[in-house]
Amino acid sequence: MENLNGYLIISAILFSIGTIGVLTRKNAIVIFMCVEMMLNAVNLTFVALSRHLGNLDGQVFVLFVMTVAAAEAAVGLALMIAFYNNKESIDVDDINLMKW
């Protein structure tokens, strides 16, 4: 438990890769998976700092983050199915109803 910085750096790298995926991919499901990866990177930071500081609050927060991620997965995938039924595609480029 000596290399706190290592865990934080790994977490930062995973978060950045997730950001790149969200910004560059077109498939809505892949974007969704990248968001999950960013949430996981934050979870790793929570657990590493919680262990370093000797305080369990961070790990309880991780449980709440996981709950929100599960709710997000259920609703987000239902939205994608509804969108696919309308447009026969889950490309984010096709979601342009409100585009100026």
Added chain:
Amino acid sequence: METLFFLIVSLVAIVSAILVVTCRNPINSALALILTFFCLATYYVMLDAPFMAAVQVMVYAGAIMVLIVFTIMLLNIRVNASKSQSHKVVLGIVIGFFTLLNTAVIVFKSRVALPNGPLTGEILKQQGHTELIGRELFTTFLLPFEVTSILLLVAIVGAVILAKKKI
């Protein structure tokens, strides 16, 4: 030994994370993401948090990824080889690089407070991580815990309503 193990797990985690972003077929991305989740579970074990590792494997690698893979197979989208799968790659990579730079500066410049909490390795071994988490969850965080159940109920209702044939 632990450092070597840490480096190997980090390598696997980063390579699989890059595969998530670069794979053309969403199902390959999903499989790579499962590998990333298992690497994170390994980190949690190394951080003396076995309960978190179990929840990570069950909730993320189990439930959420099954949901995602199921949706991919349900929609059965063909990958169009001629059509591009990504847009604005350079701009995205630049922004991602600045995100990494930002977080790296925060990590190396900021000063984390000294360990001052009651939790040490001995206490974790004596009482067990699960028991400590449970005690914290049902005393200090009782109200947020109950609110979480309402959130899950709303998510269930929302998913059922949205996935109906006619909205």
